[in-house]
Structure formats: structure tokens, C-alpha cells
Amino acid sequence: MDKEAFVGCYDFEVEPFQEDFTGRLSWGVLGNLLLRCASLHATTHGFGYNRVEDDAYAWVLSRMVVELDEMPRTGERFTLETWVASLYRLFTDRLYALRAADGHPIGYALTIWALIDKQTRRPADLEKLADERFRRVLVEGRACPVTAPGRIRVKHGVPAMTYTAHYTDIDINGHFNSIRYIELILNLFPQALYATHGISRLEVAYSVEAMCGDELTLYTEEKAPGVTAVEICKRVGEREEVAVRAEITFKPYEKDKE
Amino acid sequence: MDKEAFVGCYDFEVEPFQEDFTGRLSWGVLGNLLLRCASLHATTHGFGYNRVEDDAYAWVLSRMVVELDEMPRTGERFTLETWVASLYRLFTDRLYALRAADGHPIGYALTIWALIDKQTRRPADLEKLADERFRRVLVEGRACPVTAPGRIRVKHGVPAMTYTAHYTDIDINGHFNSIRYIELILNLFPQALYATHGISRLEVAYSVEAMCGDELTLYTEEKAPGVTAVEICKRVGEREEVAVRAEITFKPYEKDKE
Numbered sequence: 001m002d003k004e005a006f007v008g009c010y011d012f013e014v015e016p017f018q019e020d021f022t023g024r025l026s027w028g029v030l031g032n033l034l035l036r037c038a039s040l041h042a043t044t045h046g047f048g049y050n051r052v053e054d055d056a057y058a059w060v061l062s063r064m065v066v067e068l069d070e071m072p073r074t075g076e077r078f079t080l081e082t083w084v085a086s087l088y089r090l091f092t093d094r095l096y097a098l099r100a101a102d103g104h105p106i107g108y109a110l111t112i113w114a115l116i117d118k119q120t121r122r123p124a125d126l127e128k129l130a131d132e133r134f135r136r137v138l139v140e141g142r143a144c145p146v147t148a149p150g151r152i153r154v155k156h157g158v159p160a161m162t163y164t165a166h167y168t169d170i171d172i173n174g175h176f177n178s179i180r181y182i183e184l185i186l187n188l189f190p191q192a193l194y195a196t197h198g199i200s201r202l203e204v205a206y207s208v209e210a211m212c213g214d215e216l217t218l219y220t221e222e223k224a225p226g227v228t229a230v231e232i233c234k235r236v237g238e239r240e241e242v243a244v245r246a247e248i249t250f251k252p253y254e255k256d257k258e
Numbered sequence: 259m260d261k262e263a264f265v266g267c268y269d270f271e272v273e274p275f276q277e278d279f280t281g282r283l284s285w286g287v288l289g290n291l292l293l294r295c296a297s298l299h300a301t302t303h304g305f306g307y308n309r310v311e312d313d314a315y316a317w318v319l320s321r322m323v324v325e326l327d328e329m330p331r332t333g334e335r336f337t338l339e340t341w342v343a344s345l346y347r348l349f350t351d352r353l354y355a356l357r358a359a360d361g362h363p364i365g366y367a368l369t370i371w372a373l374i375d376k377q378t379r380r381p382a383d384l385e386k387l388a389d390e391r392f393r394r395v396l397v398e399g400r401a402c403p404v405t406a407p408g409r410i411r412v413k414h415g416v417p418a419m420t421y422t423a424h425y426t427d428i429d430i431n432g433h434f435n436s437i438r439y440i441e442l443i444l445n446l447f448p449q450a451l452y453a454t455h456g457i458s459r460l461e462v463a464y465s466v467e468a469m470c471g472d473e474l475t476l477y478t479e480e481k482a483p484g485v486t487a488v489e490i491c492k493r494v495g496e497r498e499e500v501a502v503r504a505e506i507t508f509k510p511y512e513k514d515k516e
Binding site for chain 1: 275
């Protein structure tokens, strides 16, 4: 069977109220669409949330890297392609290509997922799962030129921001929404920066889950011009535990394209 | 022409990552869909954002009342119907019906909009606008049984919450997003309340616009059991100006339906 048949293609249009103040698709909406396409694609091929839930498992996002040349604007159409590229014992890599209406690639994304046993909260062994539903959809070698995720460390100085998790931040699993973390990270930077700069790369590593009421503290460290590392910690008694590590890279917009 | 032809009908399904922790469509997503349907319907009939923008005007939401019997759950289909019910000099009423997959109504909404001159920031006289594009689509007398919006007053005591407006809160007009205000209001209440109660009525009145960096302070006053009035104020020098007034009503879920 043609491996391209296992690539999910989802068409979207940037609709009013999905954009940021510059008229570009917001990162919050893009992040949700990446998750939604993962869910749709997995459901199509028999390992979606509902199917897995019957088996008492749930997919949990562990890492995400998104690299973008440009972000579509209000009214523009775009396509998200997604496929499962590899399968380890405890993790699976899901890749994405983002294409403009004329088909040229405008970005790529790499996500790493674990399948968690909802009772024990431990990851399942993906290689031992009974049937072949995971392995048969693998699409190997399809281009997704993103820089692999690295090891993010942040020296803790003065907190850059604090935030208390509330009802609207919580997802159906009872945890702080993966995409809301990204919004918190974006909100570390002033509006004026977004008028002249886009985010060319965003890497996020999810560790400990935060719950409603948790106090989150964000620490930042500039790693290079335009590159900032971020840690989001939650308070556990007297200690702080790292919930999320991230690295965000800004790039000035090319003036002749504006 | 049959007036029903001027009712816009938009079908949706509650997709994964659009729900709250109870598995019901989140109010944030519902609010955005109400605005999106307004935009789609107005564009279809020639008075949408793009068309109006050519005329140097923009639609601004002034009031919203949503009354719901039930909220659709993940995987369930629902339909939003919307129509323009009346036209005053400075305002127009847009109504909505929300229907479950089997067609039975599960909620209604009333919204009031003004058309703002983007240069002067003053509302346009809708009755004097050159062509008949507004008046010809009016659908009068179609049922939308919501309690009309009232006058909301809140005694200022201890602030219930403070919030600083950030990048991801700002819409394409450069203002604090209308729906994000609703999320702030929802976040005044504990997660445990949402496990057993739904919001049966939400009324929001938008006054002064907030910008990125504005400090918002939320005040609340219980008006009756389950009914809370909210004011969101922004600091302007030494004073506080009311940006939003709202009233939110909670109703316990019927246990036999759960």
C-alpha cells in the first residue's frame, strides 16, 4: 500500500477571531489544530483517543517542536499534513508539514507522544501492544526538516511571571492544557515585539502535570540574541517542580514581504 | 422572499480539545463560534467585516446574553442558527438559536452590535447607511426566548481577581478579546462548582476597551443564590473605568441526566 495513504491531510482557513493582533493565525489556535489533527488521524487509523480510552489508555504529549517560515493570515487557506514517523518502546514520533494554499511548505512540526495507562499513570509499551494498528501506519523517511529537541536548562533568577491555574486552563484529563502553557510563554514578551517579529521556532518539553489551583512560576534565560529558554515550575509544598521547559526563537519579519 | 433564507445555519461538532474538564464544549470555544457565525452570516449578505472595512467601519460587540439548557459534549454535533432581528439608529440585534443534533433547541443568544467609524471611533447611523443591505435581511418575530439584558451594578469591595492583559488576549483590533473577558469571569469560580453546575445564563455588557498591558480588576457581588454580578475595571491613572459588566447564573446539573 502507498505510504502516502497514511498521511492525514486537513484543510483549514484562518477564520475571523482566530488571529492575533497582527492578523496572523494565533499560536493558540495553531497548537489546538495540531492536537486536533493528531486526534483525527489516530481515530481514522484505529488508535485514537476514544479507541484507546476503551483500552484504558490516553495519549499524552511529551514534546513539541514547531518551526515556521510564515504564519497564514485571516482568510488564507492552509493544509496540515500529519503522519506517524517512528515508534519506540514508550514513545512515538508524529510529524507535521504545514502548507500554504499554493502548496509550498511554510513550516514543520515534530511531536513526541506517550500512551499512558490511566490507572497506573505509567506509559504503555507501544512495541508490545497486541495488534499491528500502530506499526502498519508508519511513514518513514518523509521530509520534516526541524532541528531535533535538545536539553533546555534555565538558571532561576527573579521570576518573569507568575500565574495561578484556573478552570478555563484545564483540559478533559483534568490537567493544565498543553497549549495554554504556550500562551503563557508567549505572554512573557511585549506586544511591540510581535509587531515586528514572528516566532521562527518553538520547542516545548512537558514533564510534570499541573492542576487547577496550582501556582505556576515562569523563569527565563536569554540563550542567544532572539533565543529565550523558559521554565514553568509549579509549587509543591516548599519545593518547585518543573512542569514545562521551552525555548522560543524570534526572527524579524522581512520588510519587503510586508 | 422567504425570511428563513436570511437565517444562517452553521453545523459544528464538538472536537477533541474544544471541551472543558467535564467533557462539555467550553464557553471560550462557544463564544468564538458565536462571533464567527456573525462574521460568516454578515459576509454572506454583504455587510461583513471585510466589506464594512472597505467602508472604514468595524463591527463592535456591545452586549451578549446566552441562555443554555445544556452544553453539547465531545463528539456531539450541534447547529448554530443566526439572524438579524432588528435595527435601531446606532445598534442592531443579532439573535441565535443553538440546536442539538436531533434538532431540539438547547439554547438561545441575543447580541447587540454597533458599527464603529474606525477613524473617529464613533458609532455609525445604521438607518442612514446608503444601501438597503442591512434592512433587507431582517427576520422579525422569530423565537429567541432569552430574558432581556438589564442594568448590572456591583458594589466594589475587595477585588476578587486581578489580571494584566497580555499579547494572546489581544484581538485584531488591538483590544482585549471579548471572549477572553468571559474566560476571566468563569475563572472567578472554583473547579469543583463546574463538576456539578452548568451556566444557565450569561449576560455581558462591553463598555470601555482594554489594551495590552492594562491592569484589570474584577469585582463580584452575589445577587441571588447562584447569581453573581461581575465588574471588570481597568486602571486609568488614579481612576478605575468599567470595561465590562456581567451577570452569571449557575444551575445544578440534573442527576438523572448524568
